[in-house]
Amino acid sequence: MELPKFLLADNTDFPDAIFIVHTEYPRFIINLENDEVEWMEEFSKEDEADLMDETESLVEAATAFYDREVSRYDQ
Numbered sequence: 001m002e003l004p005k006f007l008l009a010d011n012t013d014f015p016d017a018i019f020i021v022h023t024e025y026p027r028f029i030i031n032l033e034n035d036e037v038e039w040m041e042e043f044s045k046e047d048e049a050d051l052m053d054e055t056e057s058l059v060e061a062a063t064a065f066y067d068r069e070v071s072r073y074d075q
Helices: 045-073
Strands: 006-009 019-022 028-031 036-039
Touching (some): 019 045
């Protein structure tokens, strides 16, 4: 099965939260309510340094995905 790079998710146990799931490496879930990121990968100390550099662009891409999806609902 081929998955899209990002998925929009919600859960009634977290009524104010909007989650974006990044399905490619490095996989993560971001809660747009508070910008908290939960990584779904294990990283070595060496990987963590590279990941910190990449995190900002991944979060920006996730936010752009959300904005695009919401704009499509308004049409």
